[in-house]
Amino acid sequence: MTDDTAPVNATDPIDAARLGLLLGDLRLPAITHIWPRFAERADKEGWPAARFLAALAEHELAERARRRIARHLAEARLPPGKTLDAFDFDPVPMLSRAQVMALVAGDSWLEKGDNLLVFGPPGAGKSHIAAAIGLGLIENGWRVLFTRTTDLVQRLQVARRELALEAAIAKLDKYHLLILDDLAYVTKDQAETSVLFELISARYERRSTLITANQPFGEWNRIFPDPAMTLAAVDRLVHHATILELNVESYRRRTAVERRKGPGRPPTRATINTAAD
Structure with a gap:
């Protein structure tokens, strides 16, 4: 029987497909999408493991917040x-x-x-x-x-x-x-x-x-x-x-008056048909 708690050998090759499945099971879609790019950057810049993990977690939380706001905006009408x-x-x-x-x-x-x-x-x-x-x-x-x-x-x-x-x-x-x-x-x-x-x-x-x-x-x-x-x-x-x-003048009325004025027209001639309000 395989011991799932056994430590991972750092020299083992990464099975990207299996990692994607694991992240999917954990419902971490943002990390699933971004981890290869973050991993490449972490390798180049020598990030500690904790920094790499924190960067992924922050990205996942930010994406969740963005999606939540998008849902709430859609339902707010x-x-x-x-x-x-x-x-x-x-x-x-x-x-x-x-x-x-x-x-x-x-x-x-x-x-x-x-x-x-x-x-x-x-x-x-x-x-x-x-x-x-x-x-x-x-x-x-x-x-x-x-x-x-x-x-x-x-x-x-x-x-x-x-x-x-x-x-x-x-x-x-x-x-x-x-x-x-x-x-x-x-x-x-x-x-x-x-x-x-x-x-x-x-x-x-x-x-x-x-x-x-x-x-x-x-x-x-x-x-x-x-x-x-x-x-x-x-x-x-x-x-x-x-x-x-x-308690101010109607914005729609004020805008209509401005349109009626026209360029260079004296303000005293700015009129509007009140029946159109």
């Missing part, structure tokens, strides 16, 4: 191009880049299940900053899901009809941050708002929720038909929350 680098902070003086970067670090508020609420008029950049924060968090190792509030509410309504609402909400627990974009477009309907309230209640003090909304809290009675439900939803969201207000 973030709108493309919405990064912090692409966000113009200048027209939003009330929004601090330093504060946003601290939120992206995410190592305290997400662990506590705190919430993030972003208010502002249509076109102010709420969805952009929400998606950018989500992207930064994913790159830092957190799991995020970005969804239009109406889309998720409809899916939860289907789950309720199939007597699976609790399970559907539980599946969302894997996301450290759930981004509900455009809360205002939820229909003031008991069926829709009740599943939204159950989602908010289920995540309360456990998992974080980011909500973008056009209306301030005082107008949320347009979303929740029951005043008591409105107060309860606001209480759960605000209890542990950071609130960002983007």
Whole structure:
């Protein structure tokens, strides 16, 4: 019987094919791919065995992190191009880049299940900053899901009809941050708002929720038909929350005005058809 614990003879030739199989069995695909190149370099530079092994392990861990981030980005469904680098902070003086970067670090508020609420008029950049924060968090190792509030509410309504609402909400627990974009477009309907309230209640003090909304809290009675439900939803969201207000002119409107100006055109003649917003 072969003794698998017997020491390897350093003069034995390396069976590359067998080594590849062993690394595959150990589920080390990055090392399987890179070890011949690292081994060649180690031989040329006279690396100690420990350095060679450490280099392989570091490469494997880095590749695992890269693949994990790629998976989390794919599942997050973030709108493309919405990064912090692409966000113009200048027209939003009330929004601090330093504060946003601290939120992206995410190592305290997400662990506590705190919430993030972003208010502002249509076109102010709420969805952009929400998606950018989500992207930064994913790159830092957190799991995020970005969804239009109406889309998720409809899916939860289907789950309720199939007597699976609790399970559907539980599946969302894997996301450290759930981004509900455009809360205002939820229909003031008991069926829709009740599943939204159950989602908010289920995540309360456990998992974080980011909500973008056009209306301030005082107008949320347009979303929740029951005043008591409105107060309860606001209480759960605000209890542990950071609130960002983007009370600025619509970015889309401002961009359209700039396009209408044209080169050398006086600013007083820059007009836009407001019906097109």
